[in-house]
Amino acid sequence: MNVWRIAIKELKWFRDPKMLVFLLATPILLMLILGTALSGAFQGSAAVGDIRVLYGASDGAAGARFEQWLGESSSVEGIVFEKSEKEEDAAVQDVKNGLYTGYVALESGGVTYYGSSRSVMENGIVQGMLTSFAERFKLETAIPDAAQAEGSAAGAGIVKETSLQGPKRPGAMDYFAIAVTTMCIMYGAASAGQLIDMERIRNTASRLLASPVTKAEIFAGKIIGTLLLNAITIAIVVLISRYMYGANWGSNWGAVAIVLMSQITFALSLGLGISYLVKGKAAGIIIMTIIQLAALFGGSYWQIEDNGDFVSKLSGYSPITWTNEALLGVIYGGGEGLMPASVAVLLNMGLSVVMLAAAAWIMRRRVGL
C-alpha cells in the first residue's frame, strides 16, 4: 500500500509543464526532423550497398543460371550480390564477421543461404529473392539452422516470402520512429540517476525515512512509479508517431510493448545502479556519457551499416542497437523476428536485475536512502 502511495506520487511529475515538453516534444520533433531530412537516404540510390550478399557456386552451371537471373530480374534497391572468390567456409566466416549480410551457396540441385543473425530483416528480403529465383528454376532452397552455421539465425524451414520486393522495408520515418523512441528511453537513465538524489536534495528523504515505511518500500515505490511514468510517456510517443507520422510499428503490439518495456526497465536500472555505485557528481557524468555513446553507436541519428567496420562493431554493444534490432525484427521479421527479440528482452532484463540488486545492496548498508 505504501509502495503504491509512493509510486503514485512519482506520477505527479507529469504536471510539470517543462517536464512534459521535454518528455514529449523532443522525441516528436526529432522524429520529424530525422525522418524527413534523412528520408532520401532510405529511398534513393544512396541505399545501394546497404545490403551486400556474397554468392559462390560449386557448380558452374548453377552459378551461370544465377547470374543470368540477376541480370534479367528487376533488382531490389539497396541489395548488391557479389561473387565470392573464396572457399565456402571463408565466405561464411565473412558473413559471421558482419562483412556481408549473407552467403548464397549455389549447387547443381539447389540453393543454400547463410544469413547473418545481425540482420533479420535483410535476410527476409534476400530469402524472398532467392525463393523467387528457385521457383523460376524449380530448385530446392535450404536455410541451414543455427546448428550448422553458428551465427546464422535465419531459422529452419522454408522461405516464406516469394515476392521479389521481399518484405516491407522501413522507410526513414519508420526507422526513426523506432530509433528516437529507444533513444528517449535510454535518456530515462539520466533522470533515474537522480531519482533518489531528488529526495535527498529536497530533504524529503528524511521525512520518508522518519515515517513508518521501510527503505525497501520507498525503493520499490519509486521504481514502480517511474516505470509507470516512463511507460505512459513512451506509449504516447509511439502512438503519436504511429498516427501523426504514420510510422510502421507492425501489428504485434504485444511484442513491441514487451521489448520497449524491457528497455525502459534497463534504462532505469542503469541510471539507478550507477547513482549508487559511483559517488557524487561523477555518477551523472558517467550516465550521460553512456547514454550519448549508446545513442551514437546505436543508430539513433543515422542508421549504422553492418559492414564490420569500427562503428558497426561497437554498435553491437549499444543497448539501443539490440533493442532497435529486436523491434525491427518484431515489426518486419514476422515470426522469425521473435527469437532474437526475446534474446534482447532477456539481455535488458538480466542487466536490470544486476544493476538493481547492486543498488539495493548498497542502499541497505547505507545510512539514509
Place this chain on the structure above:
Amino acid sequence: MNVLELKELTKKFGDFAAVDRLSLTVKEGEIFGLLGANGAGKSTTINMIASLLPSTKGEIELMGRIIAKNAKFAKTNIGLVPQELAIYEEMTAYENVHFFAGLYGLRGSLLKSRAEEALAFTGLQDKKRSYPRDFSGGMKRRLNIACAIAHRPKLIIMDEPTVGIDPQSRRYILNSVRKLNEMGSTIIYTSHYMEEVEELCTRIAIIDHGKTIAEGTKEQLKSIITDRKTVGISVRSTEGLQIDKLLEIAGVREVELDEERRTVTIASDAEVNNLNRMIQQLLEDGMEIRAVDERQPNLETVFLTLTGRSLRDS
C-alpha cells in the same frame, strides 16, 4: 510518564563526538526546549530520536520502549519537523500533507479530514490548492510543520522551525505549538532564539559540545546563576575599549562587546562590589558612558555563563 528518555546517547563521526553521553528526560505534556549554539549537536540528537541516524552508543526509549528494537512503533508515534524544509514543490500543499500522513497508515475520509485539519492548524487552509513554489518562506515553514502533525503523533520534534521567517509566521508557529501541546502532544522544540524558548518551553536542556550542561525549568536554570550579576553599559563609541583590562577586574567572568548596539555586557560574581572599577576602567579607555543597567539573570546570561559564549553570535 516519561515520553522520551535518552541514556548516555553518543554519536561519533569518525573520532569526533557530535553527541557525547547525552542524557535527558522528557515527560508527557511538556514543551521541552533544546537550547544550544550552532554545532552543539541538537540536530544529530534529534535525527537519532527520529531513527534517521544510528547511535554509536547509548539508548533511546520512547514511552518505555527502546526505539532501536521498536522502529515502527517509534516512527508512528513521532512527528518530525526537520530543520531543512522537506516538501515536494510539484505537489500542492494539501497533496503534501495527504501524502505524508498517508505513510502513517491513515486512510480514506480520516486521512482527508486530518490533512485538512493540519493545514487549518498552520493557517494554510486557503492555500491548500497552491504549490509551495509560490509560498513565502514562512508559509513553507508552516507547511513543513503541517506535514509532520497530521497523524497526531504523541511526540512532535521541531528542529529550528522558525529559522529565517517573518514575525507573523513566527507568531503563528508559536501559537500552534502551544495549541498542539494543549491537544495532548508532547513537544521537543529546538531554537536559536532564546526569547522563543523562554516564552514557550516548560522545561529546557542546554546542550554544548554534545553534552547536556543544564536541564530544568526556567526558574531552576536561572537559580544556577543567582550568584551572578550582569551589567550592561552603553557607550557613544566602543573604539579603544580594552576588554582584557575589564577582565582583570576582581569578580568579572565574561565580557561581551556588541559594536553595533555599542554596548558592553559584563558578567560578574554577584557579591563583589566592582561597578565603580568597571566605570573607572571604561573612562580610562576614553569611553563616553550613556547608560548603565544591572540586569537580572535571564536565559541568555545562563547560557553565556555556562557555555562561555553568546547564543546570538553562534
